[in-house]
Amino acid sequence: MNGPHDLGGQMGFGPIAPEKDEPYFHAAWERRALGVTLTAGAMGAWSLDESRHARESLHPADYYSSSYYQIWIKALETLLKRHGFVSDRDLAAGKAVDPAATPKRVLKAENVPAVLAKGGPCDRPVSTPARFSAGGRVRTKNFHPTGHTRLPRYARGKRGIVEAVRDGFVFPDSNAHGKGENPQWVYTVVFEGAEIWGEGADPTLTVSIDAWESYLEPA
Amino acid sequence: MSHDHDHDNELDPFAARVRALETILTEKGLIDPAAIDVIVDTYETKIGPRNGARVVAKAWADAGFAAWLKRDATAAIESLSYAGRQGEHMQAVFNSEETHNLVVCTLCSCYPWSVLGLPPVWYKAPPYRSRAVIDPRGVLEEFGLALPGTTKIRVWDSTAELRYLVVPMRPGGTEGWSEERLADLVSRDAMIGTALAREPA
Numbered sequence: 491m492n493g494p495h496d497l498g499g500q501m502g503f504g505p506i507a508p509e510k511d512e513p514y515f516h517a518a519w520e521r522r523a524l525g526v527t528l529t530a531g532a533m534g535a536w537s538l539d540e541s542r543h544a545r546e547s548l549h550p551a552d553y554y555s556s557s558y559y560q561i562w563i564k565a566l567e568t569l570l571k572r573h574g575f576v577s578d579r580d581l582a583a584g585k586a587v588d589p590a591a592t593p594k595r596v597l598k599a600e601n602v603p604a605v606l607a608k609g610g611p612c613d614r615p616v617s618t619p620a621r622f623s624a625g626g627r628v629r630t631k632n633f634h635p636t637g638h639t640r641l642p643r644y645a646r647g648k649r650g651i652v653e654a655v656r657d658g659f660v661f662p663d664s665n666a667h668g669k670g671e672n673p674q675w676v677y678t679v680v681f682e683g684a685e686i687w688g689e690g691a692d693p694t695l696t697v698s699i700d701a702w703e704s705y706l707e708p709a
Numbered sequence: 710m711s712h713d714h715d716h717d718n719e720l721d722p723f724a725a726r727v728r729a730l731e732t733i734l735t736e737k738g739l740i741d742p743a744a745i746d747v748i749v750d751t752y753e754t755k756i757g758p759r760n761g762a763r764v765v766a767k768a769w770a771d772a773g774f775a776a777w778l779k780r781d782a783t784a785a786i787e788s789l790s791y792a793g794r795q796g797e798h799m800q801a802v803f804n805s806e807e808t809h810n811l812v813v814c815t816l817c818s819c820y821p822w823s824v825l826g827l828p829p830v831w832y833k834a835p836p837y838r839s840r841a842v843i844d845p846r847g848v849l850e851e852f853g854l855a856l857p858g859t860t861k862i863r864v865w866d867s868t869a870e871l872r873y874l875v876v877p878m879r880p881g882g883t884e885g886w887s888e889e890r891l892a893d894l895v896s897r898d899a900m901i902g903t904a905l906a907r908e909p910a
Contacts, residue, residue: 498815498842498866503835506851508903512829514753519724524752524827525745526731533739542817558818558833563727576733584729586736599743606751609794609823612870640868642815644842657798659870676869687843694861697842700869 491543491636494550498644499687523559527566532605533593535573538612539666543638544568614673616658621703622677626652629709630679630701638666641705645697649709650681653698661702674703757826758897760791761874764824765900766891768801769879779803782874786824796823796872802865803876804902809860810875811849811902813841814867821872825897832901842866852903875899877906 497503515521531541544565546553553561570576574591597605622628632647633639640662656676664672683695734740764786768775778785782799786792799821802810814820815838820828831837840848845862849855856862865873877899883891886909898904 495816497835497838500835500839503839506831506834506836506840506848508829508831508852508898514757514827515749516830517721517724519721519727521749521753522731522745523727525748526727526734526740528748529740529744530734532744545817554835558830560723563723563730567730570730570734575737575739576730580733581729584725584732586733590737590739593739596739596741597744598741599747602744602747602751605794606748606756607793609792609797611797613798640816642866642868644815645866656869656871659798676871678871680863692844692846692862694859695845695864696861697864697866699866700871702869 491546491638492634492643493546494548494553495546496643498642520559523563527562529597530566530570530575532595532597533575534595535575535591535593536569537660537665538610539638539660539662540668541565541569542662543666546638612660613657614660614671616673616675620655620675620677622652622655622675622706622708624652624654627709628652628677628679628706630705631707635663637663639663639705641701642699644686645681645699645701648681648685650679650685650698652677653680654678656700659702661704663702663704677701677703677706679706752822752827756791756793756822758824758895758900759892760789760826761821761824761897761900762892762895763888764789764791764801764874765876765895765906766888768876769883769891770886770888775803775876778876786874791823793823795819796821798871799824799874800865800871801874801876802863804878804905806878807861809856809862809902810873811841811845811862811864812867812873812875813838813864815839815842816866816868819867819870819872821874823872824874825900829897849903852898854904875902877904880906880908882909 545561577588579587629649658673659676660671661674678698679701680696680698683691768778778801782801818833842864894907899906
């Protein structure tokens with residue numbers, strides 16, 4: 491979707507303002523927000539793709555006025571309601587009122603180190619050979635799906651070179667909507683700055699994205 | 710561990726919102742609050758940019774490791790026991806005299822947690838995410854880094870599940886240094902690409 495999250499090339503957000511010796515957390519609630527998000531995700535009811543889509547589906551005004559942990563929590567409430575774990579009545583009461591769906595698993599403290607060490611690999615076998623090869627010329631599609639996609643707006647309809655053929659990976663555009671992993675080949679595609687930004691582009695700039703095969707056409 | 714920060718207070722509506730959510734999920738038996746403590750402790754004290762600095766230092770000191778890191782970063786990094794969440798599929802990109810690498814996630818906040826820990830706020834915020842791909846030199850100048858006009862800049866937008874680690878150039882005057890000492894020259898920002906490795910004092 492052409493949501494508020496798709497930020498590449500947008501203007502007007504001001505200076506970056508890196509913070510010297512920045513702490514990992516700026517308030518105690520951010521620690522809990524991280525932990526609640528990860529432990530709730532560990533129930534196994536939704537994918538990382540679905541949670542990304544929940545975040546980018548916030549109203550743009552809400553997205554831009556929220557810190558990242560606030561975005562996480564707002565999206566988490568959506569996911570918990572969607573999957574039957576939390577109700578509006580629970581949230582209004584600030585305590586458990588309604589019964590919850592049964593999770594696939596509950597992450598216990600003693601299992602956290604092993605779960606974090608294992609991570610969640612997203613590479614999958616793909617039964618078809620890779621359509622493109624390193625060095626090949628491609629053009630990204632120009633599309634504007636209303637659902638989740640990982641092809642940024644600034645890189646749509648642009649000509650680039652395949653720099654590397656990666657592995658097969660879960661396709662987020664379908665997986666985010668519970669329509670299956672449908673793995674595809676992923677390629678690192680590099681674009682000249684001028685192809686993307688046109689007049690006035692930095693002549694020393696190249697930008698790459700990692701693109702699923704169905705984002706690409708031969709050029 | 711969770712209530713030791715003076716910026717937080719009970720009147721902050723967002724703190725109350727998060728607390729309510731944790732309470733609801735705990736009462737329903739869906740999460741274990743002790744698991745949250747372990748997660749927070751892991752990312753506050755155990756997994757951070759020191760991991761990545763050791764990877765870079767080893768690549769500087771050991772040409773064989775550097776070649777492995779270039780070819781198969783996931784396996785090379787795993788050999789140092791830094792595998793894990795948000796580091797499942799790693800790529801290492803090496804700075805050179807010709808090319809400087811810069812990593813961003815314009816769509817969200819993708820970041821190599823297993824080697825750099827949790828991302829800083831600026832990495833996740835709109836100013837960096839919007840500008841890194843269109844005006845990287847302007848971005849770098851805000852970090853105090855002015856590259857020669859002839860240096861090529863390669864921006865890696867982390868749009869899939871690959872996570873990128875920048876390997877900065879090794880500073881001169883560090884011949885014969887131990888990996889531990891070399892690692893002290895490698896900042897988090899140098900491994901994102903918004904800084905160079907520190908020069909030896």
